[in-house]
Amino acid sequence: MHCGPEHAGPPAWRVGSAREETAVSHITGALVTVRTAKQGAEMESGKTNAKYLAEIATLRLNPDDLTALGLEEGGQAVLASAHGRVVVTCRAAEGPRGLFFLPLGEVANRLCSAAVTNGTGVPQWKYLEVTVSPRGTGDDDGEQAGGTGHADVS
Amino acid sequence: MGEARNRADLIIYWGCNPVETHMRHLSRYSSLAKGLYTPEGRKGRKVVAIDIRPTPTTKGADLFLQVKPGNTFEIASVLRALLRGERLEEEAVAAVAGVPLASWREVAEAIKACRYGVLFFGLGVTQCRGSDINVEQVGLLIQDANVHTRFYGLAMRGHGNVNGSNQVMTWLTGYPMSVNFSHGFAQFNPGEFSVLPMLARGEPDAALIVATDPGAHLPADAVRHLRSIPTVAIDPHKNQTTPWATVVIPVAPSGVAAAGTFYRMDNVPLRVRKLIESPYPSDEEVLAAMKERIDHALRA
Numbered sequence: 403m404h405c406g407p408e409h410a411g412p413p414a415w416r417v418g419s420a421r422e423e424t425a426v427s428h429i430t431g432a433l434v435t436v437r438t439a440k441q442g443a444e445m446e447s448g449k450t451n452a453k454y455l456a457e458i459a460t461l462r463l464n465p466d467d468l469t470a471l472g473l474e475e476g477g478q479a480v481l482a483s484a485h486g487r488v489v490v491t492c493r494a495a496e497g498p499r500g501l502f503f504l505p506l507g508e509v510a511n512r513l514c515s516a517a518v519t520n521g522t523g524v525p526q527w528k529y530l531e532v533t534v535s536p537r538g539t540g541d542d543d544g545e546q547a548g549g550t551g552h553a554d555v556s
Numbered sequence: 557m558g559e560a561r562n563r564a565d566l567i568i569y570w571g572c573n574p575v576e577t578h579m580r581h582l583s584r585y586s587s588l589a590k591g592l593y594t595p596e597g598r599k600g601r602k603v604v605a606i607d608i609r610p611t612p613t614t615k616g617a618d619l620f621l622q623v624k625p626g627n628t629f630e631i632a633s634v635l636r637a638l639l640r641g642e643r644l645e646e647e648a649v650a651a652v653a654g655v656p657l658a659s660w661r662e663v664a665e666a667i668k669a670c671r672y673g674v675l676f677f678g679l680g681v682t683q684c685r686g687s688d689i690n691v692e693q694v695g696l697l698i699q700d701a702n703v704h705t706r707f708y709g710l711a712m713r714g715h716g717n718v719n720g721s722n723q724v725m726t727w728l729t730g731y732p733m734s735v736n737f738s739h740g741f742a743q744f745n746p747g748e749f750s751v752l753p754m755l756a757r758g759e760p761d762a763a764l765i766v767a768t769d770p771g772a773h774l775p776a777d778a779v780r781h782l783r784s785i786p787t788v789a790i791d792p793h794k795n796q797t798t799p800w801a802t803v804v805i806p807v808a809p810s811g812v813a814a815a816g817t818f819y820r821m822d823n824v825p826l827r828v829r830k831l832i833e834s835p836y837p838s839d840e841e842v843l844a845a846m847k848e849r850i851d852h853a854l855r856a
Contacts, residue, residue: 434625437577442576442577448793448794449769450796485776495609496610497609498624501609501625508773508776512776516755516774516781517753520687521747522688522746522747523749524683524752525752527683528679528683528684529685
C-alpha cells in the first residue's frame with residue numbers, strides 16, 4: 403500500500419521561463435544526496451575508477467522534470483547551488499517532482515558549503531536548494547563535466 | 557540486531573534504504589531474517605517504510621508512506637500523539653507531511669499491536685531539517701511505544717566501524733564526536749567543533765586524516781582549506797585525498813591484514829582477525845609510533 407501525495411516536492415518547486423515551446427530553461431528544487439548500490443560497490447573497487455566517477459555524477463529526477471527540461475535519458479544538465487555548479491548526467495527515476503537525487507561524493511560536495519550547516523556541523527546534504535538546467539543553455543556553456551576527481555576542486 | 561532478528565514482528569524503515577545501503581541487513585537481521593521467535597521470516601513480520609521517494613526498500617514494505625521532505629519532527633510528533641491517545645480531529649489535522657492522518661493512525665495501531673517492534677532510521681531522519689531535535693523526538697516516540705509493547709530504535713550507520721570512533725571518544729571524554737581539546741580539556745559542540753565549522757573558519761593549520769576521505773566526502777570549500785595546510789593521510793587505499801595530502805602513509809587494512817575490534821552499528825564489539833600478511837604496518841602501529849615520537853620531542 404502506498405500513501406502520499408502524487409507530487410511530494412517542496413513548496414519552493416517551480417519551473418523557469420519557457421526556453422522552447424515545450425521545454426523550460428530551468429527547474430528550481432531541492433537536492434538530496436543518497437547512497438546507491440552502485441556508488442557503494444564502485445567506491446570499494448576504487449574512487450579513481452571510471453564507473454565510480456560516472457555514478458557520483460548521475461542525477462536521478464522525476465521523468466516529468468526531465469521532459470520539462472527538454473532532456474532525454476542520459477542527457478547532460480547543469481546543477482547549480484549558491485556555492486557551486488556541476489555538470490551531471492540525468493536519469494529518470496521515481497520520486498516527486500522538484501526533488502533531485504545525487505549519490506554522495508565529490509560532485510555533490512561541490513554544491514555544498516562547510517560554512518552553511520544551520521548550527522549542526524553537517525552540511526545541507528539532505529536538502530539543498532538547487533537549479534537544474536539543460537547543459538549548453540546560456541551561461542552554462544563550457545562547464546566541465548562532473549566526476550573528474552579532485553583536479554578542479556581548488 | 558539479534559533481538560530484531562529473533563523477535564521483531566514489526567519493522568519500520570524510516571529515511572533509510574538498506575536494500576541499497578546495507579545489503580545483508582534485511583536477510584541477516586531484519587525483515588527477511590528467520591529467527592527463534594520469527595520462524596516464518598518475512599511472512600511473520602509487518603514492514604512499514606517511511607521515505608520521501610519510492611526505493612527498493614519501500615517496494616518491499618507492506619505499507620509505504622511517501623512523505624514530504626523536512627517533516628521528521630512533525631511525523632514523530634503525530635505518532636507520539638496517537639500513541640498517547642491524544643484526540644486529533646481529522647478536520648484540523650487532515651495530513652501530516654502530505655500523508656493523511658488515517659495512515660498515521662494505521663502506523664500507530666501497528667506499533668500498539670506488535671509484540672516487538674524495531675524502528676531503523678537513517679540519515680533521512682537524522683539529517684532532516686532540525687537534526688538533533690528530530691532524533692530527540694524519535695527517541696521520545698520510542699519511549700512512548702514502550703508503554704504499549706516492546707519497541708526498539710536503531711540508527712542505520714554508514715561505513716564499517718564508524719561507530720568505533722564514537723565508542724572510544726565516549727569512554728575517553730564522555731562525548732561521541734566533535735570533541736575539541738584546544739583549551740586543554742574536552743569540549744563538545746558539533747555546530748562549532750565538527751570538522752566543517754572548524755575548516756570554514758580556517759582554524760586548523762595542520763590535519764591528521766585517519767581512515768577517511770575528506771577529498772570525496774566534504775564540501776569543496778572545506779577541501780580547499782585542507783589542501784592549503786600540511787596534511788598527513790593514513791589509509792589502506794588510494795582515494796580522493798591521497799593525491800594531494802602532504803604525506804601519505806599506507807597501512808594494512810583492518811580485518812584483512814591487521815587484527816582489531818569493529819563496533820557494529822548496534823554497539824556490539826566484534827573482534828576481527830588478520831587473514832593475510834601485508835608489507836604495511838597497521839594504523840594502530842603507525843599512530844603509536846607517531847605518539848612515541850611526539851612524547852620524545854616533548855621530553856627533549
